[in-house]
Amino acid sequence: xxxxxxxxxxxxxxxxxxxxxxxxxxxxxxxxxxxxxxxxxxxxxxxxxxxxxxxxxxxxxxxxxxxxxxxxxxxxxxxxxxxxxxxxxxxxxxxxxxxxxxxxxxxxxxxxxxxxxxxxxxxxxxxxxxxxxxxxxxxxxxxxxxxxxxxxxxxxxxxxxxxxxxxxxxxxxxxxxxxxxxxxxxxxxxxxxxxxxxxxxxxxxxxxxxxxxxxxxxxxxxxxxxxxxxxxxxxxxxxxxxxxxxxxxxxxxxxxxxxxxxxxxxxxxxxxxxxxxxxxxxxxxxxxxxxxxxxxxxxxxxxxxxxxxxxxxxxxxxxxxxxxxxxxxxxxxxxxxxxxxxxxxxxxxxxxxxxxxxxxxxxxxxxxxxxxxxxxxxxxxxxxxxxxxxxxxxxxxxxxxxxxxxxxxxxxxxxxxxxxxxxxxxxxx
Amino acid sequence: xxxxxxxxxxxxxxxxxxxxxxxxxxxxxxxxxxxxxxxxxxxxxxxxxxxxxxxxxxxxxxxxxxxxxxxxxxxxxxxxxxxxxxxxxxxxxxxxxxxxxxxxxxxxxxxxxxxxxxxxxxxxxxxxxxxxxxxxxxxxxxxxxxxxxxxxxxxxxxxxxxxxxxxxxxxxxxxxxxxxxxxxxxxxxxxxxxxxxxxxxxxxxxxxxxxxxxxxxxxxxxxxxxxxxxxxxxxxxxxxxxxxxxxxxxxxxxxxxxxxxxxxxxxxxxxxxxxxxxxxxxxxxxxxxxxxxxxxxxxxxxxxxxxxxxxxxxxxxxxxxxxxxxxxxxxxxxxxxxxxxxxxxx
Numbered sequence: 001x002x003x004x005x006x007x008x009x010x011x012x013x014x015x016x017x018x019x020x021x022x023x024x025x026x027x028x029x030x031x032x033x034x035x036x037x038x039x040x041x042x043x044x045x046x047x048x049x050x051x052x053x054x055x056x057x058x059x060x061x062x063x064x065x066x067x068x069x070x071x072x073x074x075x076x077x078x079x080x081x082x083x084x085x086x087x088x089x090x091x092x093x094x095x096x097x098x099x100x101x102x103x104x105x106x107x108x109x110x111x112x113x114x115x116x117x118x119x120x121x122x123x124x125x126x127x128x129x130x131x132x133x134x135x136x137x138x139x140x141x142x143x144x145x146x147x148x149x150x151x152x153x154x155x156x157x158x159x160x161x162x163x164x165x166x167x168x169x170x171x172x173x174x175x176x177x178x179x180x181x182x183x184x185x186x187x188x189x190x191x192x193x194x195x196x197x198x199x200x201x202x203x204x205x206x207x208x209x210x211x212x213x214x215x216x217x218x219x220x221x222x223x224x225x226x227x228x229x230x231x232x233x234x235x236x237x238x239x240x241x242x243x244x245x246x247x248x249x250x251x252x253x254x255x256x257x258x259x260x261x262x263x264x265x266x267x268x269x270x271x272x273x274x275x276x277x278x279x280x281x282x283x284x285x286x287x288x289x290x291x292x293x294x295x296x297x298x299x300x301x302x303x304x305x306x307x308x309x310x311x312x313x314x315x316x317x318x319x320x321x322x323x324x325x326x327x328x329x330x331x332x333x334x335x336x337x338x339x340x341x342x343x344x345x346x347x348x349x350x351x352x353x354x355x356x357x358x359x360x361x362x363x364x365x366x367x368x369x370x371x372x373x374x375x376x377x378x379x380x381x382x383x384x385x386x387x388x389x390x391x392x393x394x395x396x397x398x399x400x401x402x403x404x405x406x407x408x409x410x411x412x413x414x415x416x417x418x419x420x421x422x423x424x425x426x427x428x429x
Numbered sequence: 430x431x432x433x434x435x436x437x438x439x440x441x442x443x444x445x446x447x448x449x450x451x452x453x454x455x456x457x458x459x460x461x462x463x464x465x466x467x468x469x470x471x472x473x474x475x476x477x478x479x480x481x482x483x484x485x486x487x488x489x490x491x492x493x494x495x496x497x498x499x500x501x502x503x504x505x506x507x508x509x510x511x512x513x514x515x516x517x518x519x520x521x522x523x524x525x526x527x528x529x530x531x532x533x534x535x536x537x538x539x540x541x542x543x544x545x546x547x548x549x550x551x552x553x554x555x556x557x558x559x560x561x562x563x564x565x566x567x568x569x570x571x572x573x574x575x576x577x578x579x580x581x582x583x584x585x586x587x588x589x590x591x592x593x594x595x596x597x598x599x600x601x602x603x604x605x606x607x608x609x610x611x612x613x614x615x616x617x618x619x620x621x622x623x624x625x626x627x628x629x630x631x632x633x634x635x636x637x638x639x640x641x642x643x644x645x646x647x648x649x650x651x652x653x654x655x656x657x658x659x660x661x662x663x664x665x666x667x668x669x670x671x672x673x674x675x676x677x678x679x680x681x682x683x684x685x686x687x688x689x690x691x692x693x694x695x696x697x698x699x700x701x702x703x704x705x706x707x708x709x710x711x712x713x714x715x716x717x718x719x720x721x722x723x724x725x726x727x728x729x730x731x732x733x734x735x736x737x738x739x740x741x742x743x744x745x746x747x748x749x750x751x752x753x754x755x756x757x758x759x760x761x762x763x764x765x766x767x768x769x770x771x772x773x774x775x
Contacts, residue, residue, distance in 0.1 A: 158505040163557040283708040310714035354673030
């Protein structure tokens with residue numbers, strides 16, 4: 001490793017530390033940093049919104065934080081599959097996402113010959129080759145679903161104000177929905193109606209929360225009783241998210257956070273809202289959450305969520321002890337390295353950096369080096385490179401060189417991103 | 430002898446007169462009031478009692494914040510108040526907090542629309558909650574860079590809202606009034622706190638209030654071009670320090686939490702505590718060895734602040750002394766008479 005390389009390492013990674021602008025009633029941080037350790041090379045892109053960034057909530061300006069529209073694309077494609085592609089996605093999008101209850105009623109009547117003219121802008125399903133029974137079941141479902149949107153979909157206008165903290169959830173709808181679930185034969189529609197029922201109870205409970213004289217809704221019991229028979233698919237986990245929200249409203253944080261972690265683990269689409277909602281309050285409820293985990297894998301997800309929000313090193317230690325092969329370690333390691341890099345560590349730990357910082361960085365290096373040396377993880381080269389990088393950040397160049405040498409032998413030669421990352425770090429050797 | 434008696438009598442009369450006039454306390458005409466800053470408005474009994482007894486139900490109620498939404502690239506309200514109890518008995522001044530960043534990002538053609546939206550939202554909230562109000566207070570820590578846009582906003586807002594308009598004034602805006610300008614409002618409210626540096630330096634002076642930092646600003650007060658009400662601190666906070674850097678400030682972490690020896694140990698500094706382990710506390714994740722610097726304003730310090738400040742203010746009848754804020758532990762530790770005593774300085 002040449003001296004030139006050392007110089008570049010020690011200069012480039014001294015980031016400008018954030019300046020706190022404190023004014024009691026607000027404040028923000030301004031950070032400027034550049035990274036030479038790209039998470040993209042090592043971590044599954046499903047986790048990309050959570051790659052470390054200090055200035056925005058989600059990495060790369062990732063914007064998936066609109067609760068009203070988050071699942072629209074999925075909803076359309078699920079119905080499209082159910083129709084065996086016989087109804088095009090544009091028509092489905094119009095009916096599912098844009099149309100009002102009145103629109104659906106008109107479209108349904110037109111489809112069944114009870115109305116002569118189809119209102120402008122609505123798709124003509126008579127022209128599709130879809131099974132007639134299915135189309136009618138779809139319209140029946142949609143009519144009910146649109147009724148549920150009254151309380152479940154926000155106005156989307158930040159500047160609007162309604163004194164009632166939650167919208168009225170119509171009492172009569174409970175019976176209508178319940179009947180519809182019980183009578184539905186098609187499992188796809190039955191599960192969606194069950195989802196509507198779960199969501200109904202969630203919003204009913206929210207409305208009750210503003211009025212303590214009202215009684216509890218039977219959501220957990222209903223969820224368990226009916227939910228057991230359904231496939232554990234997207235709509236199931238979305239319903240599970242509402243069950244978690246129900247517990248959260250009641251202050252049962254241990255249950256809520258456990259269920260959010262199951263949602264987080266289920267799919268990419270659920271990761272942002274689940275992580276956003278995951279809020280352990282005190283050590284006691286966090287311990288209870290860990291105890292609720294039924295398997296090592298579930299426990300790993302919980303530690304991973306704690307780690308990516310608050311404490312990467314602690315979570316790595318815990319997860320590694322449960323399963324060193326877990327892919328949930330990857331995001332944490334990239335964050336640990338990128339956070340440390342952004343801290344702007346001095347080249348030598350003996351410098352004027354604070355004692356806690358010295359202890360903390362030493363602990364991190366020991367942890368990552370130990371794991372890199374044990375070669376038990378899924379991506380040994382990743383750990384070796386991270387150990388090399390952390391050591392070079394701290395000015396331990398000899399050790400760094402050893403780890404890079406180790407990494408070189410472990411590299412997956414056909415992975416262009418990893419190779420590019422390795423070469424980027426070696427370019428000045 | 431007679432002359433001597435007359436002389437003594439005269440001296441006695443003079444002494445008595447001096448005593449009467451000299452000892453006569455200046456009668457304060459100030460009014461006390463409280464801020465309420467939380468998102469959910471719900472007063473418990475002691476808070477309601479303090480508001481009534483100390484401040485005759487004068488309440489400066491934060492209705493919402495206005496922030497810059499980085500993702501939407503637009504201004505929007507945030508943390509709109511949720512009012513869960515009957516509020517009609519209180520004399521309310523709506524307060525709107527606007528981040529300076531909002532004005533940094535706002536283009537000039539967005540200023541009037543912003544004034545319209547804020548005015549509408551204030552009126553929607555007040556109407557639906559049966560609040561009648563005579564004044565609006567805008568809180569914004571504007572700078573030389575945002576002065577023009579902020580002042581244009583204030584003018585536009587006043588034109589729409591038509592009620593009395595007041596704006597908060599921070600100490601640096603008093604000292605550098607020639608640069609930051611004087612906002613076009615009917616009245617200013619001097620925020621007499623947050624004057625020191627929020628710092629990871631454990632020996633730094635109390636950032637909420639300390640006489641040394643205050644002294645750097647108060648001498649400019651008599652020259653300020655607006656009548657000033659006063660906002661005084663009634664809160665404490667814990668400054669969260671990690672690896673030598675301030676990472677957050679928490680109002681909800683107080684002496685009680687920090688005195689829990691299973692979680693924290695006291696350091697050599699009496700107001701600094703160190704975490705024994707990594708753990709969650711009240712929704713906050715604390716790492717082993719994190720430091721918490723506790724800062725507070727007790728009644729004695731508050732009295733000192735009032736005494737220091739009142740000497741430098743231009744005369745104003747019925748000055749409002751607003752305490753920030755009603756829901757804090759610091760407020761619940763006070764009695765109505767303590768508040769009245771502090772306000773009596775003005």
